[in-house]
Amino acid sequence: MEILQSTTTTWHQACTVEDIPADGGACVLIKGRQIAIFNFSRRNEWFATDNQCPHRHQMVLSRGIIGSQGQEPKVACPFHKKTFSLRDGSCLNDEHYSIATYPIEIRGGIVYVEV
Amino acid sequence: MSTSTETRVVVIGNGMVGYKFCEKLIAKEKEHFRLTVFGEESQVAYDRVHLSEYFAGKSADDLLMAPRDWYSEHGIELYTGDPVVDIDRERKQVRSHHGLVVAYDYLILATGSGAFVPPVDGVEKDGVFVYRTLEDLDLIQSYARKARKGAVIGGGLLGLEAAKALLDLGLEEAHVVEFASRLMPRQIDEAGSGILQRQLEALGLQIHLNKSTQLIQGTDHIEGLQFADGTELPVDMLIISAGIRPRDELAKIAGLETHPRGGILVNDQLQTSDPSIFAIGECALVHQMIYGLVAPGYEMAEVVASQLIGNVKSFRPFDMSTKLKLIGVDVASFGNPFAQEPDCRTITYDNKAKGVYKRINVSSDGKTLLGGILVGDAEQYNMLLQTCKNLTILPPNPEDLILGSRGGEEAGAGVMGLPDEALICSCEALTKGQLCHEISENGQTTVEALKKSTKACTGCGGCTPLVKDLIQGVMKQQGLYVRNTICEHFDYTRQEILDLIKINQLTTYNEVLNELGKGDGCETCKPLVGSVLASLWNENILQKDRAVIQDSNDRYLANIQKGGTYSVVPRIPGGEITPDKLITIGQVAKRYGLYTKITGGQRIDMFGAHVGDLPFIWEELIEAGFESGHAYGKALRTVKSCVGSTWCRFGVQDSVSFAIELEERYKGIRAPHKFKSGVSGCIRECAEAQSKDFGVIATEKGWNLYVGGNGGSKPQHAQLLAADVDKETCTRLIDRFLMFYIKTADPLTRTATWLNKLEGGMSYLKAVVVDDVLGIVADLEKEMQLLVDTYHCEWKEVVENPELRKRFSHFVNVPEQKDPTVQFDSMRNQTKARDWKTVS
Numbered sequence: 024m025e026i027l028q029s030t031t032t033t034w035h036q037a038c039t040v041e042d043i044p045a046d047g048g049a050c051v052l053i054k055g056r057q058i059a060i061f062n063f064s065r066r067n068e069w070f071a072t073d074n075q076c077p078h079r080h081q082m083v084l085s086r087g088i089i090g091s092q093g094q095e096p097k098v099a100c101p102f103h104k105k106t107f108s109l110r111d112g113s114c115l116n117d118e119h120y121s122i123a124t125y126p127i128e129i130r131g132g133i134v135y136v137e138v
Numbered sequence: 139m140s141t142s143t144e145t146r147v148v149v150i151g152n153g154m155v156g157y158k159f160c161e162k163l164i165a166k167e168k169e170h171f172r173l174t175v176f177g178e179e180s181q182v183a184y185d186r187v188h189l190s191e192y193f194a195g196k197s198a199d200d201l202l203m204a205p206r207d208w209y210s211e212h213g214i215e216l217y218t219g220d221p222v223v224d225i226d227r228e229r230k231q232v233r234s235h236h237g238l239v240v241a242y243d244y245l246i247l248a249t250g251s252g253a254f255v256p257p258v259d260g261v262e263k264d265g266v267f268v269y270r271t272l273e274d275l276d277l278i279q280s281y282a283r284k285a286r287k288g289a290v291i292g293g294g295l296l297g298l299e300a301a302k303a304l305l306d307l308g309l310e311e312a313h314v315v316e317f318a319s320r321l322m323p324r325q326i327d328e329a330g331s332g333i334l335q336r337q338l339e340a341l342g343l344q345i346h347l348n349k350s351t352q353l354i355q356g357t358d359h360i361e362g363l364q365f366a367d368g369t370e371l372p373v374d375m376l377i378i379s380a381g382i383r384p385r386d387e388l389a390k391i392a393g394l395e396t397h398p399r400g401g402i403l404v405n406d407q408l409q410t411s412d413p414s415i416f417a418i419g420e421c422a423l424v425h426q427m428i429y430g431l432v433a434p435g436y437e438m439a440e441v442v443a444s445q446l447i448g449n450v451k452s453f454r455p456f457d458m459s460t461k462l463k464l465i466g467v468d469v470a471s472f473g474n475p476f477a478q479e480p481d482c483r484t485i486t487y488d489n490k491a492k493g494v495y496k497r498i499n500v501s502s503d504g505k506t507l508l509g510g511i512l513v514g515d516a517e518q519y520n521m522l523l524q525t526c527k528n529l530t531i532l533p534p535n536p537e538d539l540i541l542g543s544r545g546g547e548e549a550g551a552g553v554m555g556l557p558d559e560a561l562i563c564s565c566e567a568l569t570k571g572q573l574c575h576e577i578s579e580n581g582q583t584t585v586e587a588l589k590k591s592t593k594a595c596t597g598c599g600g601c602t603p604l605v606k607d608l609i610q611g612v613m614k615q616q617g618l619y620v621r622n623t624i625c626e627h628f629d630y631t632r633q634e635i636l637d638l639i640k641i642n643q644l645t646t647y648n649e650v651l652n653e654l655g656k657g658d659g660c661e662t663c664k665p666l667v668g669s670v671l672a673s674l675w676n677e678n679i680l681q682k683d684r685a686v687i688q689d690s691n692d693r694y695l696a697n698i699q700k701g702g703t704y705s706v707v708p709r710i711p712g713g714e715i716t717p718d719k720l721i722t723i724g725q726v727a728k729r730y731g732l733y734t735k736i737t738g739g740q741r742i743d744m745f746g747a748h749v750g751d752l753p754f755i756w757e758e759l760i761e762a763g764f765e766s767g768h769a770y771g772k773a774l775r776t777v778k779s780c781v782g783s784t785w786c787r788f789g790v791q792d793s794v795s796f797a798i799e800l801e802e803r804y805k806g807i808r809a810p811h812k813f814k815s816g817v818s819g820c821i822r823e824c825a826e827a828q829s830k831d832f833g834v835i836a837t838e839k840g841w842n843l844y845v846g847g848n849g850g851s852k853p854q855h856a857q858l859l860a861a862d863v864d865k866e867t868c869t870r871l872i873d874r875f876l877m878f879y880i881k882t883a884d885p886l887t888r889t890a891t892w893l894n895k896l897e898g899g900m901s902y903l904k905a906v907v908v909d910d911v912l913g914i915v916a917d918l919e920k921e922m923q924l925l926v927d928t929y930h931c932e933w934k935e936v937v938e939n940p941e942l943r944k945r946f947s948h949f950v951n952v953p954e955q956k957d958p959t960v961q962f963d964s965m966r967n968q969t970k971a972r973d974w975k976t977v978s
Contacts, residue, residue: 037951038950038951042950042951043950044685044686044945045683045686046648046683046686046687047685047686048686049945049950050948050949050950051949051950051951052949052951052952052955053951057949057957057959060950063658065648065658065659066658075959079974080974081700081701081702081974082702082948082957082959082960083690083698083702086690086693086694086698087661087690088660088661088664088665088686088687088688088689089658089686090627090657090658090659090660090661090663090664091627091657091658091659091660092626092660093626093657096658097660099660099661101689101690101691101698102698104661106661116586116589
């Protein structure tokens with residue numbers, strides 16, 4: 024599935040656009056890594072982050088509710104409502120935590136993520 | 139006072155206060171102290187307050203303040219069964235009975251007290267005991283085996299407990315002999331004692347007042363008591379509980395100042411006449427008195443421990459208010475219980491039939507509460523104590539404090555009525571006063587802001603609704619109008635948004651956001667709108683754009699648990715289930731490796747289901763006739779029932795059938811919060827209906843309906859809405875009550891909290907749903923009927939709908955693969971979720 028080779032990361036074909044619900048998320052497995060993909064259709068934006076919430080190490084962020092705080096797009100962990108910026112992964116209500124975000128692109132109905 | 143070298147501290151006495159001193163000192167500073175403890179008893183410190191529980195089956199180990207290992211683990215040298223016999227103040231060292239010599243920089247006397255034995259002829263006879271130590275109790279227990287009649291001298295707290303112990307040990311007669319003209323003369327007055335006496339007599343105690351014991355009869359062992367008035371009482375054993383005597387003999391030998399009637403003299407810093415020696419607990423005489431309770435003893439331990447690490451601290455007069463349950467009877471006294479007219483106005487309530495006595499002493503100007511006594515019912519103790527301690531200005535009718543308000547408006551029971559000391563967030567030990575200060579003085583007027591500045595709500599989160607109410611209350615007090623608006627995306631309250639969605643006939647989240655809101659929504663408004671849409675239209679919560687606005691539980695129609703697996707609860711209406719259905723649950727649980735547990739609501743919960751297995755699990759459950767139990771939703775959970783008149787010899791109505799009818803009627807209905815119900819077949823109330831959001835209890839003539847109860851973090855009893863009504867009337871009232879709640883409550887508010895906040899309280903609710911003062915009951919019934927008629931099993935729809943079913947997988951790119959990070963441990967032949975790591 025590898026498309027382009029950069030120095031340390033690779034673009035991967037993750038799933039189809041239909042696999043991710045509008046204004047919601049789902050999880051994909053890429054090279055043994057769990058990545059949460061969010062289709063923020065209301066803003067016409069796509070995001071990819073870790074699926075694991077760093078607070079209690081639960082693989083659930085893709086099942087979280089997305090939304091905005093001011094202009095910042097965010098996702099809330101279903102467990103204890105830690106919310107993370109979908110842009111840079113910083114935690115918006117607890118500075119101790121952050122998650123990784125990944126470049127994402129849509130081409131021809133296919134979702135690609137650089138991991 | 140601490141220096142670079144070790145400070146040597148010797149504690150004489152290993153009782154509750156001596157132990158507490160060690161605990162407090164090492165908690166403050168462990169490094170610089172070398173602690174040595176000597177105890178007279180061979181046992182390490184135990185809980186003397188609950189000594190009587192030893193007879194009720196607790197072992198000596200159960201009563202320990204801390205196991206013996208605790209001392210060594212904290213570097214404390216402990217010598218039990220080895221009392222100190224000499225203090226050499228010149229060389230600053232103590233010598234123990236076994237000859238051990240230990241030097242000290244500071245010496246703490248925590249020698250406690252012994253039983254006071256009055257000088258009566260014959261106290262040395264066999265069969266005469268005191269009630270003070272575990273050893274005493276062992277002796278009493280073994281002697282009681284051959285005794286038939288026992289007596290206790292002393293009608294105070296400990297004496298009454300000892301008398302009850304005699305009954306429990308199987309003696310045929312247990313007598314209490316009191317010198318004064320009433321029981322518990324230090325705590326309660328004549329009338330209160332009278333009530334208490336009758337209650338205790340009903341339990342089998344025989345009580346003799348105004349009796350001065352002159353002689354203990356018998357040759358070697360006791361045969362009876364002879365009193366000053368010439369009467370006699372034949373008994374085979376006697377416990378003397380006539381008060382305490384401070385253990386000051388060692389202090390006397392060491393030349394420390396003591397009081398002629400007992401007690402080591404100390405100043406406000408609890409220093410004896412030798413500044414390196416402190417005395418704490420019941421051996422110390424401070425402010426001219428011996429404090430015979432454990433709480434002031436602990437405070438003394440704190441005062442001395444603080445001083446040793448260099449803080450300035452003194453012991454201030456301690457509030458001696460007490461509340462206790464004496465052999466099942468509440469007894470409380472607070473402030474000055476005995477204040478008398480003309481220094482005050484006394485209000486009493488004396489109900490001999492119910493065994494309840496209440497007295498409050500109000501200042502002559504009627505403004506403050508000076509003290510009082512409660513016997514038989516001490517529920518108002520905390521509120522009265524706080525009113526008394528804080529010199530709160532009393533309402534115009536202070537009798538309401540003990541009688542409750544009669545007629546007219548009911549007093550609100552909201553958070554603003556609590557005293558400042560009331561603990562709101564128990565995780566972070568934050569009081570109402572501290573939080574109010576943050577809100578009013580530091581301008582932290584949102585929950586988020588308070589979370590950051592005080593950490594409130596960040597532990598278990600259970601206090602969040604109370605904190606929200608506090609913010610509102612404080613802002614209202616400051617004259618600021620507060621609307622409890624939903625979030626930054628909707629400038630409306632929940633009730634407003636519900637009305638607007640209804641008027642505009644909106645059915646999807648995006649319609650609602652486009653018409654009524656701004657921005658992109660969030661985890662607060664999305665589930666709220668989802669719930670309101672369901673309450674209004676009752677369409678499947680996962681269809682249109684609604685799946686992604688639901689909280690995880692609703693989105694996957696199951697309860698998310700540690701590790702990210704889900705639990706599954708099929709509906710078992712009224713708790714009634716056939717053997718075949720039980721077998722199905724067992725088979726399903728086995729097939730999918732699920733942990734099973736009976737819930738508090740008479741259902742069966744299956745834990746540990748992978749998200750991808752959920753539709754398969756439900757396929758099998760539905761096949762066997764099960765429906766969703768909505769354990770994941772803010773919806774009706776269960777209508778608990780007792781077996782009622784079909785089997786029970788006491789039942790007066792068929793409670794199971796009615797419970798099933800009610801559960802079938804209200805199942806699946808979405809509300810601002812979960813709601814629960816129960817139906818009991820008789821007044822014994824085995825279904826605990828009065829702890830439910832709505833509960834029904836059978837009577838000879840029909841059913842009593844209670845509403846607004848809940849268990850949870852702040853338990854509250856439901857209140858009677860209607861009495862002796864038939865099933866149809868009862869159901870109609872429930873329809874109206876629930877719909878009124880659904881339409882007007884704030885988000886995530888249980889019926890109890892809603893009712894507490896409702897202006898006018900229960901009488902207003904009755905006016906609306908029974909008397910129809912608003913003219914809305916016909917609408918309420920119609921709206922409820924729509925929800926009942928449009929019921930559908932959500933799981934059945936998911937199982938049959940491939941589009942919905944597809945969303946139940948962990949990896950969308952490899953749907954058949956389960957989350958490999960999910961791990962289970964085994965426990966008692968089942969699985970449990972692996973504990974989550976708390977360190978990142």
